[in-house]
Amino acid sequence: MQKHISNVHVHMPYSLLPKYLKIILQNKLNLEIYFHHQILNRLDKSRCMETAKILESEGLKITFHAPFVDLRPGALDETIRRASIDRIRQVFDLAPYFHPLKIVCHASFDDRYYVYGDDLWLESSLKTWKEFIGLADDHRTIIALENVYEKNPVILGKLFRSLASDRICFCFDTGHFNVFSCEPLNVWFDELGRYTGHLHLHDNFGWQDEH
Secondary structure, three states: OHHHHOOOEEEEEHHHHHHHHHHHHHOOOEEEEEOOHHHHHOOOHHHHHHHHHHHHHOOOOEEEEOOOOOOOOOOOOHHHHHHHHHHHHHHHOOHHHHOOOEEEEEOOOOOOOOOOOHHHHHHHHHHHHHHHHHHHHHHOOEEEEEOOOOOOOHHHHHHHHHHOOOOEEEEEEHHHHHHHOOOOHHHHHHHHHHHEEEEEOOOOOOOOOOO
């Protein structure tokens, strides 16, 4: 069992780390640490550094989950796009403390919002993620772009082909696929299988985003 656990990262909001730290250390749990925007607003970086040192001393592997609430990294409005970049960048600024293997981010395409705007969204998204690819290279980490509201994998396929970087991969979220996708699993992996480098597994009964 421990062999399998060593390959899994447990999702853990940063705010809950102090509460569960003893259990994490006892069970040698690798973590995917989620930094909510409210946490980033009041983050104590000295305490953050101390926590990172404890996890590192136990040999635990870390990934990050970047904030996503209200963020639109593919926004057509340049002011909104830059605000989204500034917020996500705060997580990259913590990479020197934790040395995350990957940083999970939401691509955030939603055809209910970007009506007839696929190409414009793609153009804006490319500018955003090319900027972050440079940061990922500096920190020797990999960006994992996660599916959420995408009904099919086509637009994400275009994004990954255009980026063509070893510093970015696809994070396949099984629950989001189960709720929001209009296409079967084989269509997703035909399009994005070659880019898949991260997987989210969680409880979801297919009716709503329950995790």
